[in-house]
Amino acid sequence: MAVHTVGAEAVDGLLARAGTAAERVASRTAMTGGSYNALYEVGLTDGTRLVLKVPPPAGSPRLRYEAELLCGEALFYESAATVGVPAPRVVHAEWSEDAGAAPFLLMSHTPGVSWQEAGGSMAGGERDRLREELGGLVARLHTVRGPGFGYPAQRVAPLAERWAPAFEAMTDAVLADAAAFGSWLPLPAGAIRSALAGGAAALAEVAEPALVHFDLWPGNILLDGAPGARAVSGLIDGERMFWGDPLADFASLSLLSAPLEDDPAFLAGYGAAGGRTAFDDAARVRLALYRCYLYLIMLVEVVPRGTRGEHLAWVRDFTAPRLTAALDTVAGGG
Template identity: 55%
Template sequence: MTDAVERARRILSAAGLGQDDLVTVRPLDGGTYNTVEELVFTDGRRLILKTPPPPQAPALRHEHELLGAEAEFYRGAATVGAPAPHVVVLAHGRLLMTACPGTPWHLASLEEAEQRTLRRELGGLVARLHRVTGPGFGYPSGALGPLAPDWRTAFTAMYDAVLADARRFRAWLPRTVDEVARTAKTAYDALDEVTVPHLVHFDLWQGNILVERDGAPRVGGLIDGERMFWGDPLADFVSLALLGNIEDDPEFLTVYQEDGGQVEFTSTARQRLALYRSYLYLIMLTETVPRAAGDEHVGWVREVVAPQLTAALDELGG
C-alpha cells in the first residue's frame, strides 16, 4: 500500500467513512506549502485531502497549524452561503474536505466580458464573507500567540513575525529589514480605525478562485483558505488585486458595496492598504528561502514583487 493510500485510509476512518469504495488517490498541482491530493470513489464522489509538511520542515512563523485555520475559513464561509469546500474532518493533522467544481480563474480562458461578470459576482461573494466576525484579532492557529483584543496589537505582531523570518532566513529584500520596520511603524496609528475582527481570506488571487463553466461562467469555489485571519476586510483587497490596485476594479467594488461591503478610500484606509500590501510582498519574498524556490521563481519575485514592496513602503513613508 502506498503512503498516499495509507494517508487517505486513515483520514477516511477518522471521518467514519468507508474505505472500500476508494478508487484512487491523485496528487494535485498548485499547492506550494501543503500536499494536496484528490480522493476519487467508485460512485464518482471526489474529496480533497491536505497534508502539512513534516514539523521539522523550514517554515515562516505564521505557517503552523494552517489547516485548522483553513477549516475555520470554510466553516465561516458556510454560514453566509459562500461557495467553498465543506469540512469533512480535521484529524491526524490533515484536512479532508469536499471538492468544488471548476478551474482556477487564471487557467479558465475567459473573455473580457466574462471577466467583468465574474468580478461583479466576486464582489458580492467577498462582501458576504466579510459579514462573518470572529472572537478576536489575528491568526486563529495561535502560531503567533492568542487572538488579540485589538487589530493594532495583532497586525503589528504579524508584521514583526515576517520581519523576524526575513532576518532568520537571510532573505533578500529591496530594503533592509530595519528600514522596512521603521517605515511600517509610521503608519501603525491607522490600524486603530479597525474595531471589529472580520473573516479575511488574504489569498484570494485568481489561482484560488475556481470558475465553473456549466453555461455562463460563475464562481464555483473559493479555496485554499489556510492563510485566513480575523482582521481588517481591507486586507483582502491586496490579493484580490494582486500586484495591482483594487481601486482600478469598479466591477468588483460596485457590487461589493451594493451587497453591504464597507469601504471608503480615505487617507488612513490607503495607509492600511499599503501596510497590507507590504506585508504580503514581504511574505512572498521571504518564503522563497524556506521553500527552496528555483532560480526562475526567485528571479520573478525579485523583478516583479520587490518593486511592489518598494512602492508600498514609499507610500507609507510619503
C-alpha cells in the same frame, strides 16, 4: 523544495481517521499546483469526490504563521458556509500539531477551473460580470466577525483586542523569519519595521475583526460553466485566513491585476453586498500596509520552499519595487 508526498497506505490511514473505510476508496490521485501542502483527490465508490490536504511533516522549514494552518482553513470554509459563499465543505479536520498524530483536512471537491486558467478565454463583459459577482461574495465574507484579531491558531500571537498590535505581531513574525532564514529583502529589516510602524494610526481605526481570506489571487478563485456563462463556483485554499481588516483582502485580490479598490465592477458588487467602497487616506495607508505584508511573505517563503532559478528571480523582481512603493505610500500618509 518539492511538495512532500503521502503514500497510498498513509492516505488510507488518514481517511480511516475521518471515518472513510479503505473499501470505499476507488481512487487516490495526487493534485498539482500547491507549493506547501500535499493534496490528493479521493474518489469514493459511490461517486463522491473529496480532497485531502496534508501539511509537511513536523520539523520541516516553514514561516511562523504556517504553524497549524489547517485550523484557519477549516474555519474559513465553515465561516463561508454561514454567509452562503461557495467554498469546499469540511468533512473532517484534525489540525492540531500537538495531538501526537499527523494533522490533515478532508473536504468536499469543488467543481470548476481557476480564474487564472480561464482568464485567457474571458471576454471583457464576462470579466466585469464575474468581478462584480466576486465583489459581492467577498463583501459577504467580510460580514463574519471573529473573537479577536489575528491568526485563529494563535501560534504567532494570542488573539488581540485591537488590530494594530495584532498586525504588528504578524509583520514582526515574518521579519523574524527573514532573519532566521537569511532571506533577501530590498531594504534592511529595521527600515522596513520602522516604515510599517508609521501606519499605526491608520490601523487603529479598525474596530471589528472580520474574516479575511488573504490568498484570493486568481488561482484560488474557481469558475464553472461555459465561456460567457461562467459563475464563481468556489473560493479555495483558505488556510492563510485571519481575523482582521476587510481591506486586507484587497492585497491578494489585486496581486496580479490593477488595484481592485479602483475597479468599478468589483466595487459595484462589493458595495451592493454591504462593503465599504470609499477609501480615505487612512484606508489607502492600510491597503499599502497589507500589500507590504504580502510582499514580505513572498520574499521570505522562497527560502524554506527552496525556490531557485527563474521563479526566484521573478519573485524578487516582482515584489521588490512593489514593496518599496507600498512603504512609500505608508510614509506619505496615503
